[in-house]
Amino acid sequence: MAKPKLALYWAASCGGCEIAVLDLHEKILDVANAFDIVFWPVALDFKYSDVRAMEDKSIDICLFNGAIRNSENEEMAHLMRDKSKLVVAFGACAHEGGIPGLANLTTKDAILKWVFKDSPSTVSNNGTYPQTHTRMPEGEIEIPEMWETVKALNQVIDVDYYIPGCPPQPDQIWGVIEYILSGQPMPAKGATLGAGDKTCCEECPRERKEKKLKQFFRPYEIISDPNECLLDQGIICLGPVSRSGCGALCPKANIPCRGCYGAPPNCPDQGAKMVSAISSVIDAHEPEEIEKILDQIVDPLGTFYRFSVPQSILRRVEKI
Amino acid sequence: MKQIKIDPITRLEGHGKIDIFLNDDGEVANTYFQIPELRGFEQFCVGRPVEEMPRITTRICGVCPEAHHMAAAKACDAVFHVEIPSAAKKLRSLLYNVFFAGDHTTHFYALGGPDFIVGPDAPAAERNILGVVKKVGLEVGGKVIEMRKRTQQVIKTLGGKQTHQITSMPGGVSKGISIEEAKEIEKHCEWFVEFGKFTIQAFNDIVLKNQVYVDLILSDTFSHKTYYMGLVDENNKVNFYDGKVRVVDPDGKEFVKYSPNEYLENVAEHVEPWTYLKFPFLKKVGWKGFVDGKDSGVYRATPLSRLNAADGMPTPLAQAEYEKMYSTLGGKPVHATLATHWARIIELLSGAEMALDLIRDPEITSTHIRNIPTEIPTEGVGIVEAPRGTLTHHYTTDERGILTKVNLIVGTTNNYAPISMSINKAARGLIKKGVEVTEGTLNKIEMAFRAYDPCFGCATHYMPGKMPIELRIYDSSNNLIDLVRRNP
Ligand code: SF4
Ligand code: SF4
Ligand code: SF4
Numbered sequence: 105m106a107k108p109k110l111a112l113y114w115a116a117s118c119g120g121c122e123i124a125v126l127d128l129h130e131k132i133l134d135v136a137n138a139f140d141i142v143f144w145p146v147a148l149d150f151k152y153s154d155v156r157a158m159e160d161k162s163i164d165i166c167l168f169n170g171a172i173r174n175s176e177n178e179e180m181a182h183l184m185r186d187k188s189k190l191v192v193a194f195g196a197c198a199h200e201g202g203i204p205g206l207a208n209l210t211t212k213d214a215i216l217k218w219v220f221k222d223s224p225s226t227v228s229n230n231g232t233y234p235q236t237h238t239r240m241p242e243g244e245i246e247i248p249e250m251w252e253t254v255k256a257l258n259q260v261i262d263v264d265y266y267i268p269g270c271p272p273q274p275d276q277i278w279g280v281i282e283y284i285l286s287g288q289p290m291p292a293k294g295a296t297l298g299a300g301d302k303t304c305c306e307e308c309p310r311e312r313k314e315k316k317l318k319q320f321f322r323p324y325e326i327i328s329d330p331n332e333c334l335l336d337q338g339i340i341c342l343g344p345v346s347r348s349g350c351g352a353l354c355p356k357a358n359i360p361c362r363g364c365y366g367a368p369p370n371c372p373d374q375g376a377k378m379v380s381a382i383s384s385v386i387d388a389h390e391p392e393e394i395e396k397i398l399d400q401i402v403d404p405l406g407t408f409y410r411f412s413v414p415q416s417i418l419r420r421v422e423k424i
Numbered sequence: 425m426k427q428i429k430i431d432p433i434t435r436l437e438g439h440g441k442i443d444i445f446l447n448d449d450g451e452v453a454n455t456y457f458q459i460p461e462l463r464g465f466e467q468f469c470v471g472r473p474v475e476e477m478p479r480i481t482t483r484i485c486g487v488c489p490e491a492h493h494m495a496a497a498k499a500c501d502a503v504f505h506v507e508i509p510s511a512a513k514k515l516r517s518l519l520y521n522v523f524f525a526g527d528h529t530t531h532f533y534a535l536g537g538p539d540f541i542v543g544p545d546a547p548a549a550e551r552n553i554l555g556v557v558k559k560v561g562l563e564v565g566g567k568v569i570e571m572r573k574r575t576q577q578v579i580k581t582l583g584g585k586q587t588h589q590i591t592s593m594p595g596g597v598s599k600g601i602s603i604e605e606a607k608e609i610e611k612h613c614e615w616f617v618e619f620g621k622f623t624i625q626a627f628n629d630i631v632l633k634n635q636v637y638v639d640l641i642l643s644d645t646f647s648h649k650t651y652y653m654g655l656v657d658e659n660n661k662v663n664f665y666d667g668k669v670r671v672v673d674p675d676g677k678e679f680v681k682y683s684p685n686e687y688l689e690n691v692a693e694h695v696e697p698w699t700y701l702k703f704p705f706l707k708k709v710g711w712k713g714f715v716d717g718k719d720s721g722v723y724r725a726t727p728l729s730r731l732n733a734a735d736g737m738p739t740p741l742a743q744a745e746y747e748k749m750y751s752t753l754g755g756k757p758v759h760a761t762l763a764t765h766w767a768r769i770i771e772l773l774s775g776a777e778m779a780l781d782l783i784r785d786p787e788i789t790s791t792h793i794r795n796i797p798t799e800i801p802t803e804g805v806g807i808v809e810a811p812r813g814t815l816t817h818h819y820t821t822d823e824r825g826i827l828t829k830v831n832l833i834v835g836t837t838n839n840y841a842p843i844s845m846s847i848n849k850a851a852r853g854l855i856k857k858g859v860e861v862t863e864g865t866l867n868k869i870e871m872a873f874r875a876y877d878p879c880f881g882c883a884t885h886y887m888p889g890k891m892p893i894e895l896r897i898y899d900s901s902n903n904l905i906d907l908v909r910r911n912p
Binding site for chain 1: 443460464470485572576585588590591687692698700704794797824826829833
């Protein structure tokens, strides 16, 4: 039997998802043996034109990481969709927009204005901003167009599976690869791979008693008890609304979870669920008092939707 | 006019892309090195709580998240006016030196090294990590993978996650290490020092004993006389994690030494319409365009720059090699861009030695690792050396510590103008009328910027593969008349 054809691509990505694949260390050689890697710009010499020349659906699996930030990212997403039987959104950026998705809380104009005009180290070049086409004395040169809104992969193409995490943990990536190679039937379309079906809390060694709270703290404000749940100690931790899979890495290092593994099953919106989780532990009845306590939570939007602004209810409402 | 495109070359933020224009005589008219992506961290971090920055800005780069993690944590300390406990500083510094040793290893063996170890004119199919293994011995490939694995393991223990670390926070670190963990890490660090010595030896045997390579390193095509920047400790020795930024002029004389909070008096950024990345320059000298020399504010911030800007290395083995490098290459400063590879492995060894010193310090297992900030947050600057250049994070907050302004000058960015100049010079030196543009030409142009290790270079050559590169030559009506590319 011919080896399955594998492609890996990165759009608006930090490269950490690629590093996570390389962090398979010696197992990366097994991957190279088991698959016919037909496209992987970071590691192998194949060009966009090679992909364009392929027959439609000739790639078996495409692992796509990074968000959709500009015209080039979007074009490549469509191209990979046409050429691949299965497209997997790999990592938080492709899955939900990830950290670059926080840009949806501001605007493209504000970004460009700060970077090329207002930032204190910038010397404005007669108010010049980057242009998609620039005529230089020698000829014209081009760069892609930055989009107004950052999108997750499934907002521009049809996606078959999701591997969450920022980045996905190497042991989880290996688990998915082993599963595929075992020849077992693939799960139903839309499934999340390489993660558990519980919450981060259930992997966390800290004991959670769902204590009632009168006060919240920011992580630097207190030295937390190493065995007690962080949320019980008043530190906002997204464990209750995050999918299991990482092994609760952050709480194990005395740092609260920020939800990079996405929402757990049957939770359509991580942030909304976090709001209800917090409401249920607030120890107050008077609206005023409740408000005072909630006021201690700074930047709920950027915290509860740290990795998922583009996928959130909020974003959709705002954009329509 | 003809146009040559090299697209994509390697990753910075997104793909890099090079356009080379030829005039009607077939000579290089100009070159443009473009960065086609901007994610806008500086703007979208406004409104976030400042203490989240060490875990948000890691996502600028998955290759060197450690650098952003540390620069952000230091900027946070400054914003809160908090002094971190000495053990916390040692823990951060330990993580950071291990990271340097690991990152430089990947670059040297997988990306930059193959040009020398296998040879710049060897077929592309061999000029990669596999070619290195073939030349230096099978055991080397295993060692390189093991080095990566061990450094990642130590980083995970200290940083909480191997990619996108989480433990550094305002006032210190969230997690210390036990005596057992320290013993384990010490063994790794001993191994790193041995690996560093081995690497220096391999470089000596293969590169320095070959006059052709030494001549190549020193050739004018790969040289620029610029200012050099790097962090130094109180004895003016190279330091990756902390200190003052020292800049020397093209004659090697100290031009300025500044504290992080003085960076705006010293560095500014120039904007061009054809790229999403800005060009930093020395403010007191001024932007004079893509030119070198004392009158141009262009500076470099690379491993070689750090060695040029300092008076020496902080550790003995690295210091001996430092002295050897300058005596071999004709004294300080060294302008030869390709000597950056040598400087890089000297830093690798130094990082390993520093890490070993730190892990043997009894204070490293202290439990006093955090001070709780008590002052009202305002403004602060954090600077570290990223492997690819001086990294500056500058934050301003309101009285609740919510960010109102963020300004970042990122590692590779420092070198944007010099990389562009190096590409231009190499292209002019190599593309001549009547001379066929070959794959070898491509590689030599590539070598000009590869020495800077533009981000993502390391991963690019990690797999049995090579940097994706393609050169297209168009005539004046934009018809493709020639295509030069790597053999798959
Ligand atoms: S998911 Fe995380 S690791 Fe992956 S590309 Fe996005 S920011 Fe980087
Ligand atoms: S610390 Fe966080 S992850 Fe752990 S139990 Fe508490 S809320 Fe859940
Ligand atoms: S604890 Fe939360 S933020 Fe940390 S790695 Fe796991 S899912 Fe991601």
